[in-house]
Amino acid sequence: MSNPACPSGHPRIARRTAIQAGRIGLLGLGMNHLTGLHALAGQPGSDTPPAARPQFKACIYIFLSGGLGQHDSFDMKPSAPAEIRGEFRPISTATPGTQICEHLPGLALRSNLWSLCRSLGHSTNDHSAGHHMMLTGRSDLPPGFNPSAPRPQDWPSIAAVAGSVTAARNNLPLAAVLPEQLVHYSGRIIPGQYAGVMGHRRNPWFIEASPFHATSYGAFPGYKFDHQDRGNPDRRLFEAPSLSLSHGLTHPHLSRRVSLLSNLEQQCAKLEFAAAAERFDQYRQGAISLLTDPKVRGALDVTRAEDSVQDRYGRNSFGWSLLMARRLVEAGVNLVQVNLGNDETWDTHGNAFPHLRDSLFPPTDKALSALFDDLAESGLLEHTLIVMAGEFGRTPKITLLPSHYKYPGRDHWGPVQSVFLAGGGVQGGRVVGATDDIGAYPITDPQRPENLAATIYNALNIPATMSWQDEVGRPHHVYSGEPIPGLV
Structure with missing residues (x-):
């Protein structure tokens, strides 16, 4: 018997099927991404021989939310007074004359693969403004900037721009952010992560593999910590991305997507009409396969990677995130932003030295070293730019806030x-x-966020004349500065 709400010219769609199909859209993917995702499913370990891989240009942007202290990592001042130089000591790298922190030994051994810019700065000490500047590559804040929430008037993130103007290698999204969106412990969303004036349809693909936890930071489960020892238990799991809503998807753009699906059971006729327009029937089985095929989940479920691979990267959120980034780049995503820790993980106002030494540097050093080894061995490092930065640096002088911390910080x-x-x-x-x-x-070669963004765009082979369009069709230059000189 035909359903009066669903004309006989179209097959009936069960509620479960409709919700499953809708979840693909909630993830940020359209039906046109199915083919690419199935291709990804066929290479969960991405072990294709280098000679068989097509040439491409990609970027992994590692973001250290909170701000890494330059004195305690890559620009140490061992001759400065104790209140400046801090507790850590420098070690020599494989590059004569270049020293970094003693707690980054893996990176020190691989210095022939990386370089430093020690002179990038901007005008703010505010977390939200700094995030917006460093994630968008714009030193000028947009008119009416609101540090408490993202707005449609914000500048688009580097990820959103790259996802809009780079060439597709397959049907996968061109830009992704993992393993979680940056959410303040209060629950507010950090601005600068989204497409802003480009329109929410240009948002990068947010891969939610790590659930939000308000007061726990670091590479869980083995390296988690609380900045102020507030005693809130953290039982998070790092899991393959779910095709359902997770915490943090409260951005108004995403809320509108949720509202569109809230009454699916009563909207069969509307869904069928949209299905015809979108050739839904052609892809319906593919959509269901995407949700149920274990190969698809396995492609992104890095916690099920080979034991030897997990051991090299580290069985924690930092290691799994960089491993996932490598797989996504190999699979066809042009830019992957990796948030190493949720919002303000690297915000070391206090207890800075034990937190860096015991909880932050070990998993970062191990995972980044493994990423270098894999990309260099496969020949992909030549085609993949790796950038690591935060929203700002930290003060030269060490301070102590005894009301909040036992030990000092910056x-x-x-x-x-x-x-x-x-x-x-x-x-x-x-x-x-x-x-x-x-x-x-800086005393030589000062750089700005615009120079860092231009370095990324240049590495992605984006022409200097390229523009992006805002939501009403007005063009804007991709480049707002020159690439950092002296690196290539």
Whole structure:
């Protein structure tokens, strides 16, 4: 018997089927992505021989939300007074004359693969403004900028721009962000991550593999910590991305998507009409297969990778995230932003040295070293730019806030930070720029967020004349600066 709400010219769609199909859209994917995702399903380990892989240009943008202290990592000042130099000591790298923190031994051994820019800065010490500047590559905040929430008037993120103007290698999304969106412990969403004036349809693909936890930071489960020891238990699991809603998807754009699906059971006729327009019938079985085929889940479920691979990267959220980034780049995603830790994980106002030494540097050093080894061995490092930065650096002088922390740390510092770069044509063993004796300000080759964004765009082979369009069709230049000189 025909359903009066669903004309006989179209097959009936069960509620479960409709919801499953709708979840693909909630993930940020359209039906046109199915073919690419099935291709990804066929290479869960991405072990295709290098000679068989097509040439491409890609970028992995590792973002250290909270801000890594330059004095304690890549621009150490061992001759400065104790209140400046801190507790850590420098070690020599494989590059003569270049030293970094003693707690990054894996990176020190591989310095022939990476370079540093020690002179990038901007004008703010505010977390939200700094996020917006470093994630969009724009030093100028948009008119009416709201540090408490993203707005449609924000500048588009580097990921959103790259996802809009780079060439597709298959049907996969061109830009992705993992393993979670950046959410403040209060629950507010950090601005700068989205497409802004480009329109929400240009948002990058947000892969939610790590559930939100308000007060726990670091590479869980083995390296988690709380900045202020508030005693809130953290029982998170790092899981393959779910095709359902997770915490943090409260951005108005996503809320509108949810509202469109809220009454699916009563809207069969409307769904069938949309199905005809979108050739839904042609892809329906593919959509269901995407949701149920274990190969698809296995492609992104890095917690089920070979034991030897997980051991090299680290069985924690940092290791799994960089492993997932490598697989996505190999599979066809042009830019992958990896948030190493949720919002403000690297915000070391207090207890800085034990947190860096015990909880942050070990998993970062191990996972990044494994990523270098894999990309270099496969020949893909030449085609993949790796960038690591935060929203700002940290103050030269160590401070103590005894009401919150037992041990000292450093506060926010916008004027300078050290940016780590490798691959994608960047020559290893180079250092661009220098800071003064206390690591407070650049004294040579000052750089801005615009220069970092241009470095990424250039590595992706985006022409200097390329533009992107906002939601009403007005063109905007992709480049707002020149690539950082001296790296290539």
